[in-house]
Amino acid sequence: MARVVAVDGQRELKLTEGWELALTAPDAVGDLAALESAKLDWLPAVVPGTAAQALRAAGKYTLEAPTPLHGHDVWYRCRFAASACQPGEARTLRFGGLATFATVWLNGEQVLESDNMFHEHEVDVSLALEERNWLHVCFRALDPKLAAKRPRPRWRPRMMSHQNLRFVRTTLLGHLPGWCPPVHAVGPWRGVSLVEHVGPLRVRSADLRTAVDGTAGVLAVELHVEHEQPRALEDAWLECAGVRSPFRHSGQGVLRADVRVEQAALWWPHTHGESALHAVTAQVAGTAVDLGRTGFRTLELDRAKGDFALSVNGAPVFARGACWSTPDLVALPGTAEAYAPWLALAREAGMNLLRVGGTMAYEADPFFALCDELGILVWQDAMLANFDYPAGDRAFLASLTKEVQQLLERTQAHPSLAVVCGGSEIAQQAAMLGVPRAQWSALSLDEVLERLVLKHRADVPFVAHTPLGGELPFQADSGVTHYYGVGAYLRPLDDARRANVRFASECLAFANVPAPATVAAVLAPGEAPVHSPAWKRTVPRDVGASWDFEDVREHYLKTLYGVDPLTLRYEEPQRYLELSRAVTGEVMEATFAEWRRPASTTRGGLVFLFQDLRPGAGWGVVDALGTPKAAYAALKRAFAPRALFLTDEGLNGLHAHLVNERPTALEGTLTVALYKGTVAIAQGSQPVTLAPRAGLTVPVAGLLDAFVDATYAYRFGPPAHEVTVARLTAPGGATLAEAFHFPKGLALPRQELGLEGEVVLGEGGWALHVKTGRFAQSVHVEDEHFRAVDDWFHLAPGAARVVPLKALGPGQAVPDGELHALNALAPARFRSKS
Incomplete structure (x- = not known):
C-alpha cells in the first residue's frame, strides 16, 4: 500500500528510548527464562540502528577491526509504557525492518518471527499490552545458518564471503571482502513503533496512482477503510493541487476517487525543469487523512x-x-x-x-x-x-x-x-x-x-x-x-x-x-x-x-x-x-x-x-x-545542464559541443582561444543559439581566420600552443561554461603563474576571488573550515573567477588557507582581512 502519513485519531509512539543490547554465543540463551538468569553485559542501544552502531558508541567497535557479529546472538530489550486499549480501539506494533533472523516477545509472549531483513511487520497487540511493557528481540547468529548444507549452485561468485548467502534475505554489505569491511548488519535497523488507533476510522490500505493526460495530471486513489458507522463513509472526498473530488463507496469499506488537475505543474528531474510536488489529502467521515505528496510525470x-x-x-x-x-x-x-x-x-x-x-x-x-x-x-x-x-x-x-x-x-x-x-x-x-x-x-x-x-x-x-x-x-x-x-x-x-x-x-x-x-x-x-x-x-x-x-x-x-x-x-x-x-x-x-x-x-x-x-x-x-x-x-x-565540451577529432580538428537541457532556449557567444604562454596565437568567436533540450557541435576551425593545428594531428613542427580554451558566455558576458584541450597532454611544466586568491564577503557569504597571470591547471582550494563550491578547475591566462565558499561546520571561522595549481611552483596563501 502507499504510505499513509497520518490519520486523525491515530497516534504513533516511536520506541527510540531505553533500549539495551547484549551479545551471547549462538543459542547459548534459548528463551526469555534463560535470558533472565544469564549474566550478560547490557549496553545502551540506538533504535532504529544496528548492534555495530551501539558497540561503536560504547567504544567497542571500529572499522579497522570490526567485531564479527554474525558469530553471536544479539539480544535487545526495551521497557515502555502504554495506555489501556478501550473498546473500539486497537494497538499495533510496527517493525520497519529486523536484520535478520529475529524473534520478538512482548511481555513474555512470542508475537513475531522474521527471517528477512527487508520485511516490514505489523502485529496486533491490542490484548497483550499492559501499563508497563517489556519488548525483547533476539537476532540469532547468521554463521550457523550459513554453515548448513545446501544444494550446490551452478556458479560461485568470488566476490562474496560465503556462497550460502544466496539463501538469506539480508544485505550483502559486509560480505564483499574486496571492497567492503566486514561490518555485519544486525538489529532493528528500520525502527520500532507502537501505533494507537483511537478514532472511529482505520485506514487498512491505500493505493495511489498518477498519470499525465495531455496537459492534465490525473490522480487515482483507492482506500480500504473500517469505520464504526459504515454509512458515514458516504461522506468522503479527495483533494490534490486545489482540486477536490468525492470518493465512491463500493461497499466493504472500499473508497475510490479520481482527481484531474488541468494544466498541472509536472515533476521533472532538476536538470530539466522544476520538480513540482502536490499534497494529497482526504477526508473520510469527518476524519482527515494525509497521503503525503506526489508528482505528475511520465x-x-x-x-x-x-x-x-x-x-x-x-x-x-x-x-x-x-x-x-x-x-x-x-x-x-x-x-x-x-x-x-x-x-x-x-x-x-x-x-x-x-x-x-x-x-x-x-x-x-x-x-x-x-x-x-x-x-x-x-x-x-x-x-x-x-x-x-x-x-x-x-x-x-x-x-x-x-x-x-x-x-x-x-x-x-x-x-x-x-x-x-x-x-x-x-x-x-x-x-x-x-x-x-x-x-x-x-x-x-x-x-x-x-x-x-x-x-x-x-x-x-x-x-x-x-x-x-x-x-x-x-x-x-x-x-x-x-x-x-x-x-x-x-x-x-x-x-x-x-x-x-x-x-x-x-x-x-x-x-x-x-x-x-x-x-x-x-x-x-x-x-x-x-x-x-x-x-x-x-x-x-x-x-x-x-x-x-x-x-x-x-x-x-x-x-x-x-x-x-x-x-x-x-x-x-x-x-x-x-x-x-x-x-x-x-x-x-x-x-x-x-x-x-x-x-x-x-x-x-x-x-x-x-x-x-x-x-x-x-x-x-x-x-x-x-x-x-x-x-x-x-x-x-x-554533468551541468548547460555544458561545453571539446573533443579531439584527429585530422578533422577540434570540435566544440554545446548542450542545453533547460526548457528555455540558450543564446550566447562561443569563444575559442589558443594560448602559448600568456599570448593567444589564434582566437575567434561566433553567436550560438540552442533550442530547449538541444545540442550543437561546432568545428573550432570555423571560428579561426587561418589554419592552426589545434589537435596537433598534422605535426608540422612542434605544437604552436599549449592549451585551447573554449568559453560559452551569456549575452551579458557572464561565463556559462568552459572547456579546455591540451595538444601535448596534461604534463605542463611548473612555473610562476601569478596565481592569487582574495577573500571577499558578500550577500551570499564568503567567497574567494581567484585570478592568474598564466594558465593555471587544476586550481583547488585547501581550507580547514571551508569547501570551495567550484574546485579543481582550469583557469585561462589572465582570467579571474569568484569561487563561493561553504562552511564545513558551525562557528565563526573565517577563510584561511591555500590556493593550489598543479603547474604552480608553490601555493598561494589567502586569509580574510576581517
Whole structure:
C-alpha cells in the first residue's frame, strides 16, 4: 500500500528510548527464562540502528577491526509504557525492518518471527499490552545458518564471503571482502513503533496512482477503510493541487476517487525543469487523512535497436549520476537528517539519477521523499546480486515477493522512482564463469519481479538485470552495461567512443584519493599513504586479482601526465597525491564529454560509487566523511545542464559541443582561444543559439581566420600552443561554461603563474576571488573550515573567477588557507582581512 502519513485519531509512539543490547554465543540463551538468569553485559542501544552502531558508541567497535557479529546472538530489550486499549480501539506494533533472523516477545509472549531483513511487520497487540511493557528481540547468529548444507549452485561468485548467502534475505554489505569491511548488519535497523488507533476510522490500505493526460495530471486513489458507522463513509472526498473530488463507496469499506488537475505543474528531474510536488489529502467521515505528496510525470524507456534511452514527460534525458552506497556503513541510517547532506551534494553535482544497487540495502521513505524534492531520479535494484539464487524454492520466492511488493507499495507516491531492476551482475556472472547460455537468467525470478512492477508501479520501466543486452550480457553497445573499458580494463580514453556504449549503469571505478584531511584521518602519525597497511585496506580490489584499483589509477596517471608513479611516490609523495587526485577527474570528464556530445549513442552513465564505505581511497567521488573529492568537482562540470565540451577529432580538428537541457532556449557567444604562454596565437568567436533540450557541435576551425593545428594531428613542427580554451558566455558576458584541450597532454611544466586568491564577503557569504597571470591547471582550494563550491578547475591566462565558499561546520571561522595549481611552483596563501 502507499504510505499513509497520518490519520486523525491515530497516534504513533516511536520506541527510540531505553533500549539495551547484549551479545551471547549462538543459542547459548534459548528463551526469555534463560535470558533472565544469564549474566550478560547490557549496553545502551540506538533504535532504529544496528548492534555495530551501539558497540561503536560504547567504544567497542571500529572499522579497522570490526567485531564479527554474525558469530553471536544479539539480544535487545526495551521497557515502555502504554495506555489501556478501550473498546473500539486497537494497538499495533510496527517493525520497519529486523536484520535478520529475529524473534520478538512482548511481555513474555512470542508475537513475531522474521527471517528477512527487508520485511516490514505489523502485529496486533491490542490484548497483550499492559501499563508497563517489556519488548525483547533476539537476532540469532547468521554463521550457523550459513554453515548448513545446501544444494550446490551452478556458479560461485568470488566476490562474496560465503556462497550460502544466496539463501538469506539480508544485505550483502559486509560480505564483499574486496571492497567492503566486514561490518555485519544486525538489529532493528528500520525502527520500532507502537501505533494507537483511537478514532472511529482505520485506514487498512491505500493505493495511489498518477498519470499525465495531455496537459492534465490525473490522480487515482483507492482506500480500504473500517469505520464504526459504515454509512458515514458516504461522506468522503479527495483533494490534490486545489482540486477536490468525492470518493465512491463500493461497499466493504472500499473508497475510490479520481482527481484531474488541468494544466498541472509536472515533476521533472532538476536538470530539466522544476520538480513540482502536490499534497494529497482526504477526508473520510469527518476524519482527515494525509497521503503525503506526489508528482505528475511520465516515464518511457526506448530499447529499440539496442538502445536504452530514458525520457521524462516526453523529453529525452541524459541520465547521469552515481551508484549509491550508504551514508554510514555501521548504522545504515534511514532518516532525512542522515540522507540530506549526501543528496544535496548529488544535486549540486548535476546528478539526476542515483542507482541503489543489488549489493546494498533498500533505503527508507525519507530517501525517496528527498529525491522527490531535489529532482533526483532513482534506479532501484532488487537486493539480488551475482548469485545463482534458488528460484525454485517456494519459501525463498515468497519472501522475495513480499519484500519487493512492500518496496513498490511504499514508494507508490514517489515520482523519483524511475527504474526497477531485477538485480546486479547475475547474468554477467553466469556468462563469465562459463555457464551455458540457457542458464544465464532465472526466468522464474524475472517473471515474478516483472509482474510485481506491472501490478504496483506500472508507470516505472522494469529491467530484468544489469548489465543486459546484446549477444553477451555485458556487451557495451547494446542495452545496459557495466562499462569499465576506460578504467579497470585499462583501455585508452577513446574507447569511451569506440565501445559505442548505450547506457552504463556502472562505470569509471577508480581508487579516488580523498582530500588531505581525510588522508590524515586514515593514517597513524608517521605513516605514509599508498603502501601503509591502513591505506591499502581502503583501496578496492577484485577478489583473486593480482591488481587493485590504485594500479588502475596509476595507469592513467602515467598515460595522461607522463610520469612514472613509482618514481614520483619515492621523490615527491605529496605531488604524487595531488596528481592522483586530479587524474581520475580528468578521465571522468573526458569520458562524459564523449558521451554527452550531440552525436553520441550513449544515453546515460552512473559512476561507481557515489560515497565511500570507509575513509580512504575508495571508489566514491565523495569520501566517507562527506567531503567531495577532485573527481566530484570534475563530474560537476561534466554533468551541468548547460555544458561545453571539446573533443579531439584527429585530422578533422577540434570540435566544440554545446548542450542545453533547460526548457528555455540558450543564446550566447562561443569563444575559442589558443594560448602559448600568456599570448593567444589564434582566437575567434561566433553567436550560438540552442533550442530547449538541444545540442550543437561546432568545428573550432570555423571560428579561426587561418589554419592552426589545434589537435596537433598534422605535426608540422612542434605544437604552436599549449592549451585551447573554449568559453560559452551569456549575452551579458557572464561565463556559462568552459572547456579546455591540451595538444601535448596534461604534463605542463611548473612555473610562476601569478596565481592569487582574495577573500571577499558578500550577500551570499564568503567567497574567494581567484585570478592568474598564466594558465593555471587544476586550481583547488585547501581550507580547514571551508569547501570551495567550484574546485579543481582550469583557469585561462589572465582570467579571474569568484569561487563561493561553504562552511564545513558551525562557528565563526573565517577563510584561511591555500590556493593550489598543479603547474604552480608553490601555493598561494589567502586569509580574510576581517
